[in-house]
Amino acid sequence: ASPWAGLALKALNVRGVTMHRSNDRDRKAAPPAPGGDATINLPPAAAGSDATIQLPAGSDATIQLPPPPSGGDATVNFSPPAGGDTTIQFTPAPPIANDATIQLSAPLDTTSADGGATMVLPPAKGKPNDGTVALGPGEAPRGNASVAFATSTADSIGPSIDPTTGRPVPHVSGYEILGELGRGGMGVVYKARQKKLNRLVALKMVLSGGHASSDALARFLVEAQAVAALQHPNIVQIYEVGEHDSLPHFSLEFVDGAPLDRALAGKPQKPADAARLVETLSRAMQFAHDHSILHRDLKPANVLLTSDGVPKITDFGLAKKLEGDSSQTKDGSIMGTPSYMAPEQARGELKNLGPSADIYSLGAMLYEMLVGRPPFLGSSPFDTIMQVIKEEPVPPSRLMGKLPVDIETICLKCLQKEPSKRYASAELLAEDCRRFIAGEPILSRPISPAERAWRWCRRNPKVAGLLATVAGLLVVVAVTSTVSALTIAQERNLKEIQRKDAVDAREVAEAAKQRAEENEKLATDQAGLSLETMQVLIDKVQTQLDEAPRTQQIKRDLLETAMEGLKKVAKKAEGSTSIEATMLGAHMRMADIFRQLGDTDDAMKEFEKSLDIARRRAAKNPDNDASQANLAVVLSQVGDMRQELDRDVEASLSCYREALAICETLHDKPPSAVGGMPPERPLDMLAEANKNVALTLLKQGKPGESLPLLAKVVSLRQELVAMAPDVQPFQQTLAQAYNILGEVCFLTGDTAAALTHYDECINQREKILAHDPGDIQATFELAESCGNYGDVLIRLGDNAGARKLFERAQAGFRGLMELDGRNINFKVATGASSYRLGMLSRRAGDTAEADRHFAESLALREEIAALDPLNDARRMELMLALATCGEHVRAVEIAEAVRAGSKDPELLCEVARCYAQCSAGLRATDATQADAYADAAIAALSEAIDDGYSDRVAFNTDPDLDPIRELPGYRALSGRFPAE
Numbered sequence: 001a002s003p004w005a006g007l008a009l010k011a012l013n014v015r016g017v018t019m020h021r022s023n024d025r026d027r028k029a030a031p032p033a034p035g036g037d038a039t040i041n042l043p044p045a046a047a048g049s050d051a052t053i054q055l056p057a058g059s060d061a062t063i064q065l066p067p068p069p070s071g072g073d074a075t076v077n078f079s080p081p082a083g084g085d086t087t088i089q090f091t092p093a094p095p096i097a098n099d100a101t102i103q104l105s106a107p108l109d110t111t112s113a114d115g116g117a118t119m120v121l122p123p124a125k126g127k128p129n130d131g132t133v134a135l136g137p138g139e140a141p142r143g144n145a146s147v148a149f150a151t152s153t154a155d156s157i158g159p160s161i162d163p164t165t166g167r168p169v170p171h172v173s174g175y176e177i178l179g180e181l182g183r184g185g186m187g188v189v190y191k192a193r194q195k196k197l198n199r200l201v202a203l204k205m206v207l208s209g210g211h212a213s214s215d216a217l218a219r220f221l222v223e224a225q226a227v228a229a230l231q232h233p234n235i236v237q238i239y240e241v242g243e244h245d246s247l248p249h250f251s252l253e254f255v256d257g258a259p260l261d262r263a264l265a266g267k268p269q270k271p272a273d274a275a276r277l278v279e280t281l282s283r284a285m286q287f288a289h290d291h292s293i294l295h296r297d298l299k300p301a302n303v304l305l306t307s308d309g310v311p312k313i314t315d316f317g318l319a320k321k322l323e324g325d326s327s328q329t330k331d332g333s334i335m336g337t338p339s340y341m342a343p344e345q346a347r348g349e350l351k352n353l354g355p356s357a358d359i360y361s362l363g364a365m366l367y368e369m370l371v372g373r374p375p376f377l378g379s380s381p382f383d384t385i386m387q388v389i390k391e392e393p394v395p396p397s398r399l400m401g402k403l404p405v406d407i408e409t410i411c412l413k414c415l416q417k418e419p420s421k422r423y424a425s426a427e428l429l430a431e432d433c434r435r436f437i438a439g440e441p442i443l444s445r446p447i448s449p450a451e452r453a454w455r456w457c458r459r460n461p462k463v464a465g466l467l468a469t470v471a472g473l474l475v476v477v478a479v480t481s482t483v484s485a486l487t488i489a490q491e492r493n494l495k496e497i498q499r500k501d502a503v504d505a506r507e508v509a510e511a512a513k514q515r516a517e518e519n520e521k522l523a524t525d526q527a528g529l530s531l532e533t534m535q536v537l538i539d540k541v542q543t544q545l546d547e548a549p550r551t552q553q554i555k556r557d558l559l560e561t562a563m564e565g566l567k568k569v570a571k572k573a574e575g576s577t578s579i580e581a582t583m584l585g586a587h588m589r590m591a592d593i594f595r596q597l598g599d600t601d602d603a604m605k606e607f608e609k610s611l612d613i614a615r616r617r618a619a620k621n622p623d624n625d626a627s628q629a630n631l632a633v634v635l636s637q638v639g640d641m642r643q644e645l646d647r648d649v650e651a652s653l654s655c656y657r658e659a660l661a662i663c664e665t666l667h668d669k670p671p672s673a674v675g676g677m678p679p680e681r682p683l684d685m686l687a688e689a690n691k692n693v694a695l696t697l698l699k700q701g702k703p704g705e706s707l708p709l710l711a712k713v714v715s716l717r718q719e720l721v722a723m724a725p726d727v728q729p730f731q732q733t734l735a736q737a738y739n740i741l742g743e744v745c746f747l748t749g750d751t752a753a754a755l756t757h758y759d760e761c762i763n764q765r766e767k768i769l770a771h772d773p774g775d776i777q778a779t780f781e782l783a784e785s786c787g788n789y790g791d792v793l794i795r796l797g798d799n800a801g802a803r804k805l806f807e808r809a810q811a812g813f814r815g816l817m818e819l820d821g822r823n824i825n826f827k828v829a830t831g832a833s834s835y836r837l838g839m840l841s842r843r844a845g846d847t848a849e850a851d852r853h854f855a856e857s858l859a860l861r862e863e864i865a866a867l868d869p870l871n872d873a874r875r876m877e878l879m880l881a882l883a884t885c886g887e888h889v890r891a892v893e894i895a896e897a898v899r900a901g902s903k904d905p906e907l908l909c910e911v912a913r914c915y916a917q918c919s920a921g922l923r924a925t926d927a928t929q930a931d932a933y934a935d936a937a938i939a940a941l942s943e944a945i946d947d948g949y950s951d952r953v954a955f956n957t958d959p960d961l962d963p964i965r966e967l968p969g970y971r972a973l974s975g976r977f978p979a980e
Contacts (some may be wrong), residue, residue: 023845031239061708132144172249174242174813175203194239194251201239203253230291234284236304236314252314256307260365261300262779266372268400271407275433276371277311282430284313284361289355289426296353298361299340300368338384340364343417347390356419359426363414370403372866375415378821387821391419394822398599399867406435406442423681584613584630588637597825600645600871607641608979610634624668628662632685635659636692643696647872653696660689680723680730687716687733691740700907703747712735732781735764739785747953748793758789774817780829783812787833789965803840809833824864831860831877839959840882854884870896876910880960883917888933891918899940905949912940913960920963937961938969945976952977 153582169177169190176193181202183189192203231237237253257263260277263423281303288295295302295316302315336345342360345353367375377392378384393415397403410432416422423429423444432442496524591606613632614627621627639655642648666682694709717734724730742757765782769775790805813830820826838853858881865878875894880892895911902908915937922930941949955961955974 020566033360033887047185136201138348170205172203172205172242175201175251177203181856183558189252190442191254192251200254200256202236202254203249203251230288230293232284232287234280234310234312235288236312253312255304255312257305257316259301260303260305260311263305264300264369264372268372269369271958272368272437275407275410277369277437278362278366279430279433279437280311281313281365281427282359282433284311285355285358285362286311286426286430289358294353294355295358296345297336297340297360298358298365299337300365301337303365323648338381338388339377341385341388342419343389344419346385354419355426356422359414359422360416360419361428362426362429363411364421366407367393367396370411371399372685383818383821391822398602406432409444410442467979546761578614580617581630583619584610584634587613588634591637591641595894600641600868604638604641604645607634607638611638625666629666629681629685632659632662632666632689635662639692639696643699644873645871647906649696649699650693653693653700656689656696659887660686660693663689679722680727683716683720684722684730684733685738687713687720690716691737695740698744698747701948702858703744707744707748710737710741714741728771731764731768732778735761735768735781735785738764739788742792743788746795747951749953753797754792757784758792761785776819779812780816780826783809783816784829786812787829787836790836793808794836794843794959795953799840799843805839806833806836806840810837822966824867827860827864828874828877831864831881834860835881835884843959843962851885854881857881858885858887872907876907879914880917883914883921886921888918888921892933895940903943903947905944905947908940908944908947909949909954911953912937912944913958915940916961923963934964934967936970937964938967938973941970941973942976945973950977 169180171177172192174195176195178191178193178200180528181189181191184240187204187206190203190205191200192201194201229391236255239251239253241248241250243249281298285295286300293316295313297315298313302313304312304314306312338346340361342353342357345357345360364374376384376387376391377389393412396408396411397405410429414422416427423432426442430607435442468527506598587606587610591603591610592601594600596607606849611634614631618624618631635655636659639652639659642655663682667686690709691713693714694706697703697706697709714734714737717730717737720727720730721734738757742754742761745757746749746754762782762785765778765785767776769782772778786805787809790802790809793799793805796800809834810830813826813833817826817830818822834853834857836855838850841847841850841853858878861878862875865874868874875898879894879898880889882894888967891914895914898907899911915933919930919933919937922933941955952974955977961970
C-alpha cells in the first residue's frame with residue numbers, strides 16, 4: 001500500500017491517544033505538558049488506519065507526516081488545542097507539486113482566540129505547492145490559521161521515489177539514499193551516503209518488508225554475519241548492521257565499478273587474464289572457507305570490479321556456515337544460479353555441500369571467461385539443471401579453437417561431476433592458475449576420453465545395456481593394447497617425475513626406454529584383439545548410441561579412445577588393411593559428430609583424413625569393390641562439406657561426379673561379381689550419387705538437367721523398396737526422392753506434379769513414423785518435408801495451407817530440440833521454421849505474432865553462429881534474422897562483409913534478401929534509408945545475376961524479396977536472366 005494511504009483517509013482527529021498500526025499494535029503517545037513543546041513523527045500508515053493524537057491546551061506541537069505520493073493531495077482534519085500552536089510538516093518534501101489542505105473541523109466555539117495552525121511544506125519540486133486553509137462550520141475563526149512554505153530541505157534524507165526505477169525509497173535513519181543498485185529475490189541494495197562518516201555505502205535491506213518469511217530474515221542475517229567475519233581485500237566489507245521499521249539492514253563497502261558479468265559481456269577473455277582473475281577469486285574463497293563460510297552462489301554477477309579492476313566477491317545471501325545450524329538449509333531445495341551451481345547443489349543436496357561446490361562455481365566462471373558463455377545454458381532453468389546433473393561440458397578448446405591445454409585442464413577439473421574429483425581446496429585451484437600464468441607445469445592431469453566415457457555410462461542408466469559392453473571394451477583397451485593400464489600408470493609417473501624435477505633428463509629417458517621395451521611384445525601379441533575391440537567401439541557401440549539423444553560427447557570420447565588405440569596398434573602392424581578400414585570408419589564417425597555439434601571446420605578435417613585413407617586403399621586394391629565403394633561414400637561426404645563450409649559448388653560437383661562414376665561401374669557388374677556387398681548396395685549407392693549430382697545442378701540453376709537424374713533416383717529407390725520392403729532406410733530414401741523431385745518440378749513450372757510428389761513424400765514419411773513413433777530421424781525428416789511443402793504453398797499464395805505445414809514442422813523440430821538441445825541440426829531447423837512463420841504472419845498483417853517468431857529465430861541463430869563462426873550458411877541465416885528483427889546495423893555489417901569478399905551468386909542473393917528486409921523495416925519511419933536499402937538489394941541481385949544466378953522462380957516468388965518486387969529496378973532485372 002502507498003505510505004500515504006492511511007493518512008489521506010483519516011489523518012488526525014482530536015478524540016483519543018491511540019495510533020492504530022497495520023499490525024494492530026497500539027502505541028501510546030505521551031501528550032506534552034500544558035505550555036510545553038512536542039514533536040510527533042508519524043510513520044506511514046496502512047490504508048484505512050487511524051492516527052489520533054490528543055493535545056492539552058496551551059501546548060505547541062509539530063506533527064511530521066510522510067509525504068503523499070507523486071501528484072497526490074494531502075487532507076488533514078484536526079482540531080487545534082486552545083492556546084497552542086500546531087505545526088504540520090511534511091518530511092521529506094513531496095516529489096512534485098501536491099495540494100495540501102488543512103481542515104479545521106472543530107466547532108469554532110472550542111477554538112481558542114490565540115490558538116493557531118500552520119502547515120509547513122518544504123520547497124516544491126517542479127511547481128509551487130498549493131496551500132489551502134479551509135474553515136470549519138459556522139463563523140470565521142478567532143485563532144490563527146496559515147500555510148507556510150519552508151526555504152530549506154536540509155532535513156530531507158532523500159527522494160521518496162527513485163527517479164531511475166520509479167519505486168518508493170525507504171527513509172533509513174543515518175543514511176541518505178541516492179538510488180537503487182539492484183535487487184534480487186530476497187533483498188534490495190541502495191547506493192547511499194552514511195551521514196555520520198560522509199561516505200558512500202551499499203545499503204542492503206530485506207525486499208519483502210513486513211511479509212518477509214522467517215527463513216528469508218534468517219538468511220539475511222546469516223549473510224550479514226558471514227560478511228562481517230570476512231575481512232579480505234577481495235571480499236566486499238561490511239560496515240554497520242541496523243534495523244529499520246523492525247527489519248534488519250546492513251551497509252557494505254561501495255564498489256564504484258561494474259559487476260563482472262557486465263564487464264565480460266559474453267566475450268571470451270585471454271586465457272592468462274582469466275586465470276589471473278580466477279586465482280584472485282580462489283584465494284578470497286579459500287579465506288572464506290578457512291573461516292567456515294561457503295558462498296553457494298558464486299557467479300560473474302556477484303563479483304564487483306572497482307574502477308582499478310580489483311575484483312571483490314559480494315552477495316553472500318546463500319552463504320552457509322560449514323559447522324553451523326542447518327535449519328535454513330533443507331535437502332531437496334535448489335538454491336543458487338543453475339548455470340554456475342555444482343551438480344550436488346542442483347540435486348538439492350544442500351546439507352552436505354562443502355568447499356568443492358564453490359570450486360565448481362569458480363570453474364564455471366573460468367569456463368565463461370574462456371568461451372563467452374557458461375558451461376551449461378538450457379532453454380529453461382530446469383533444462384539447465386538437468387544438463388548440470390547429467391551432461392559433460394563441451395571442452396572449451398572445441399568452442400574456441402586453440403586454447404592452452406593446461407587452462408582447459410584446470411577448468412574441466414573444477415567442473416567434475418563428483419566433488420572428490422575436483423580440486424581439494426580453492427588454494428590448490430589458485431596455485432594451478434598461478435603455475436599456468438608463470439608458465440610452470442600445472443599439477444592436474446587431463447581426463448582421458450575413456451574415463452569420460454565410463455563416467456557418462458554410469459550416469460545414464462537408460463543406456464545401461466551399453467555399460468557392460470563399454471566397460472569390457474575399455475578394460476581390453478587398457479589392458480591388452482598399447483594403451484594398457486601399465487602404460488598409462490607409467491606415463492603418469494614419468495610426468496610426475498618431470499614435474500617435480502626429481503630426476504634428470506637421463507633418468508627420464510631410461511625409464512621411457514624400459515617402458516617401451518616392456519610393452520613392445522604386449523602390443524604386437526595383442527594387436528588383433530585390440531583391433532577387434534576398436535571395431536566394436538566404432539561400429540556396435542556407436543550405432544546403439546545413435547538411437548539415444550544428447551550422446552554426441554560420449555560418442556566422441558569413445559571414438560577418441562578407439563582412434564588413439566588404433567594409432568598405437570598401427571605402429572606394430574603398419575599397412576594392415578583391417579586397421580586402415582577401421583580408422584576410415586572412425587574418422588567418418590567423428591566427422592559426423594562434429595557436424596552435429598556445428599563444428600564444420602573440424603568435420604571437414606576428419607572427412608579429408610577419411611578421403612586420404614580411402615584413396616590409398618582404393619589405389620592399392622583397384623579390383624576390390626568394397627574399397628571402391630568406400631571411396632565413393634567418402635567422396636559424397638566431402639562433396640557435401642565443400643558446399644556447406646566453402647560454398648564451392650564446382651569442387652562439390654567434381655566429388656559427386658567421381659563418386660557417380662564409381663557407382664555406375666559397380667552397378668553395371670552382375671550382382672554375383674560384386675564382391676563383399678549385398679545386391680542392394682550398388683543400387684542404393686547409384687541412387688544416392690545421382691541425387692547428389694542432380695541437387696548440385698539445381699544449385700547451379702540447371703533444373704532441366706537435374707530433372708531426368710531425379711526421375712532416375714525415384715525409379716531406383718522404388719526398385720530398392722520392392723527388393724527389400726521391410727528395410728526402413730530404403731523407405732526413408734524413397735520419401736526423400738519424392739521431396740526433391742517435388743522441388744524440381746516446381747522450379748521447372750510443373751506445379752501439379754510438384755504438389756503430387758510432396759504429397760507422396762509426406763504420406764511415405766508418415767507411414768515410417770507410424771511404424772516407430774520414437775524414431776528421431778523419421779520425426780526430423782517428416783518435419784523437414786512439411787517445411788519444404790509449406791515453402792511451395794506460400795509461393796503459390798496458399799497462406800492457410802502453408803501455415804498448417806509450418807506449424808506442424810515447428811512442433812516437430814521443437815520436440816526434437818527439447819530432446820537434444822545440443823544437436824545443431826535441430827536448432828537450425830527450428831530457427832528456420834520460426835522464420836517461416838514470422839514471414840507468414842507479416843504477410844497476414846499480424847505484426848506482434850511476426851515479431852515473436854522472428855525473435856525466436858534470431859535467438860537460435862545467434863547461438864548457432866557463435867558455435868560455428870566460419871560457416872557461411874549460419875552467417876547468412878543470422879544476417880536475415882537480424883534484418884527482420886530491426887537490427888539493421890548488425891545485419892548490414894554482415895551483408896557488406898559478404899558483398900566485399902565474395903562473388904558467390906547465392907551469397908549475393910542472400911545479401912539482397914537482407915537489404916530488402918531492412919528496407920521493409922524502415923519504410924514507415926525512414927523512407928530515405930528504406931529507399932537506400934532497396935537500391936542496395938537491387939544492386940546485389942544485379943551482381944548475382946552477372947555472376948551466374950539463374951533461379952528465376954525464387955526471383956519471382958521468394959517472400960524475402962517481397963518488399964522490393966514491385967520496384968521498377970527489380971522488374972528490370974527480370975529480362976537479364978538467361979533463356980530457359
